[in-house]
Amino acid sequence: MSNDSNNKTADTNTKTKAPYQTDLSTRIFTGVVSLSPKFLLLLLILPVLGGLLSVLLPAFSWVPALEKTTVSLQGFHDLWQTPGLRQMVALSIATGLISTLLAFVMTLMILAAFFNSIWLTCIERLLSPILVIPHAAAAIAVGFLIAPSGMFSRLISPWLSGWELAPGGMFPHDPYGISIILGLTLKELPFLLLMALGALAQPELGKKLRQQYKVALNLGYYPITAFFKAVLPVLYPLLRLPILAVLAYASASVEMPLILGPNTPPTLAVTIMQWFNDVDLNLRIKASAGALLQLALTGGLIALWLGSEKACFNGTLINGKRHYADALWQKITAALTTVVIGFILLALIGLVLWSVAGFWRFPAALPEQLVLLHFQSAFTQMGTPLFNTLAIGIVSTVFAIVLTLLCLEAEQLSQKPLSTLTSFIIYLPLLVPSIAFLFGLVWLQQLVNNQTAFFNVAFTHLLFVLPYVFLSLASSYRRLDPRFAHVAASLGATPAKVFFQVKLPQLFAPILIAIALGLAISFGQYLPTLLAGGGRIATITTEAVTLANGASRRTSAVYAIIQMALPLIGFILAWVLPKYFFKSGGR
Numbered sequence: 342m343s344n345d346s347n348n349k350t351a352d353t354n355t356k357t358k359a360p361y362q363t364d365l366s367t368r369i370f371t372g373v374v375s376l377s378p379k380f381l382l383l384l385l386i387l388p389v390l391g392g393l394l395s396v397l398l399p400a401f402s403w404v405p406a407l408e409k410t411t412v413s414l415q416g417f418h419d420l421w422q423t424p425g426l427r428q429m430v431a432l433s434i435a436t437g438l439i440s441t442l443l444a445f446v447m448t449l450m451i452l453a454a455f456f457n458s459i460w461l462t463c464i465e466r467l468l469s470p471i472l473v474i475p476h477a478a479a480a481i482a483v484g485f486l487i488a489p490s491g492m493f494s495r496l497i498s499p500w501l502s503g504w505e506l507a508p509g510g511m512f513p514h515d516p517y518g519i520s521i522i523l524g525l526t527l528k529e530l531p532f533l534l535l536m537a538l539g540a541l542a543q544p545e546l547g548k549k550l551r552q553q554y555k556v557a558l559n560l561g562y563y564p565i566t567a568f569f570k571a572v573l574p575v576l577y578p579l580l581r582l583p584i585l586a587v588l589a590y591a592s593a594s595v596e597m598p599l600i601l602g603p604n605t606p607p608t609l610a611v612t613i614m615q616w617f618n619d620v621d622l623n624l625r626i627k628a629s630a631g632a633l634l635q636l637a638l639t640g641g642l643i644a645l646w647l648g649s650e651k652a653c654f655n656g657t658l659i660n661g662k663r664h665y666a667d668a669l670w671q672k673i674t675a676a677l678t679t680v681v682i683g684f685i686l687l688a689l690i691g692l693v694l695w696s697v698a699g700f701w702r703f704p705a706a707l708p709e710q711l712v713l714l715h716f717q718s719a720f721t722q723m724g725t726p727l728f729n730t731l732a733i734g735i736v737s738t739v740f741a742i743v744l745t746l747l748c749l750e751a752e753q754l755s756q757k758p759l760s761t762l763t764s765f766i767i768y769l770p771l772l773v774p775s776i777a778f779l780f781g782l783v784w785l786q787q788l789v790n791n792q793t794a795f796f797n798v799a800f801t802h803l804l805f806v807l808p809y810v811f812l813s814l815a816s817s818y819r820r821l822d823p824r825f826a827h828v829a830a831s832l833g834a835t836p837a838k839v840f841f842q843v844k845l846p847q848l849f850a851p852i853l854i855a856i857a858l859g860l861a862i863s864f865g866q867y868l869p870t871l872l873a874g875g876g877r878i879a880t881i882t883t884e885a886v887t888l889a890n891g892a893s894r895r896t897s898a899v900y901a902i903i904q905m906a907l908p909l910i911g912f913i914l915a916w917v918l919p920k921y922f923f924k925s926g927g928r
Contacts, residue, residue: 391785400416477867480597486691524597595611813854813858826844
């Protein structure tokens with residue numbers, strides 16, 4: 342009898358504890374979820390603004406570590422006295438603005454010429470893989486193509502050019518920045534095109550724009566004119582932030598100008614980086630002043646772009662004219678698209694050939710020998726850089742994925758979409774020139790945590806990985822069918838169970854794509870790794886950039902191929918794994 346009463350008492354205690362434990366776990370989960378958006382904003386705002394503030398003080402000669410505690414304009418005075426400063430600024434402005442404008446115009450031409458056409462899907466499939474190529478690898482490939490003894494010269498020699506020996510030439514390190522513009526345009530064109538196609542893939546928006554396009558065609562507008570007058574005015578606001586991010590990056594890029602640009606003088610961003618890494622610490626004052634100049638330069642370009650929008654989107658969109666030589670523009674766009682795709686393929690083929698080339702005399706189009714010696718030699722030396730690359734990428738990407746999922750869940754639980762300000766803040770690390778705030782951030786990291794270089798680099802990578810991961814996952818998360826969650830909740834499932842057992846399985850494929858994208862972004866980071874690591878953390882990207890400026894082409898080609906292969910493997914796994922694990926409906 343006593344045993345029965347004891348069992349009943351135990352059952353009663355268990356039933357009493359279970360709801361309490363469930364309620365506690367629910368409160369913990371919802372509390373963490375509700376705080377995650379605030380944490381996300383702080384994570385993005387504090388390092389960027391703190392970095393800008395920390396670069397502001399040294400710019401005015403306030404550096405207690407160097408025993409300089411008097412505010413002065415000496416840093417700016419030294420900056421203005423720098424030989425070739427005007428050329429540096431002009432080169433940065435020209436390469437950033439022209440490359441962004443070219444990528445944007447070509448994106449619009451492709452969209453307008455092939456809108457609602459199967460050819461647009463084909464172009465998307467051909468250009469999508471370019472996204473996984475880091476900027477440094479792309480620069481190396483372009484440099485190998487346009488060099489005096491590169492693939493282009495070999496293909497036209499000697500039958501067309503008459504060259505029996507490699508000619509002298511100004512490419513790739515031309516003083517006008519043409520090589521930089523070419524590299525940036527080819528790299529950013531696929532990004533802008535896929536951003537536009539991603540916007541058009543939104544069910545309601547895509548349906549609306551296609552209906553407007555058909556109405557314009559029925560009213561007698563030619564296809565290209567119909568796109569510019571019926572589709573672009575609605576599509577452009579969705580492309581504004583990606584365009585500004587491209588403009589900010591292009592105007593302050595380091596990898597591309599370092600590999601493709603001139604050395605006398607280089608772009609402003611490259612010069613600032615060289616000052617910051619100089620053994621003379623006093624040059625950091627001038628570097629900080631230069632970082633503020635770069636910030637003003639990029640801000641001016643963004644303001645110029647925004648101010649030009651109204652001038653461009655003027656009365657021509659509503660003047661009723663039904664065509665602007667559409668047939669001619671259709672042919673020009675088709676030819677230009679073919680040239681761009683051919684140029685990219687030729688650059689990649691040349692890169693692969695250089696990586697396995699034995700003896701290869703000019704003007705032979707193909708190597709006389711194909712060897713794996715360069716890969717074998719590189720593999721014996723890249724163990725540590727490869728490990729660092731993977732470890733930093735995994736740490737920063739996993740943290741970004743977790744934080745993004747929690748923020749998107751908070752958005753659904755609160756039933757309040759993110760504000761425009763929040764969306765802007767998510768883009769903040771992409772809109773502020775990294776060369777500007779990274780210097781200040783490195784000053785802070787050296788004061789707070791000077792011993793753990795790995796943590797500093799991983800945290801810095803996170804600032805650039807997080808925006809891309811968030812943008813990649815947001816649309817899929819917001820398109821989830823809410824009925825599954827409602828049914829699970831009606832059956833007694835807690836918010837945590839709904840999140841882990843209902844929503845995440847549906848998002849398996851998008852999460853893998855976001856992971857692959859985050860890894861690709863991390864793998865390609867050069868300046869954050871170099872500055873935050875203080876030169877102590879070697880990755881595949883830092884080694885590739887170093888080798889591109891002095892080592893043999895064959896070794897540089899090997900590192901560039903490894904750079905491309907790592908993110909490509911990630912995307913292949915992201916596309917293949919969902920077929921064998923979850924039938925994801927969140928694609």
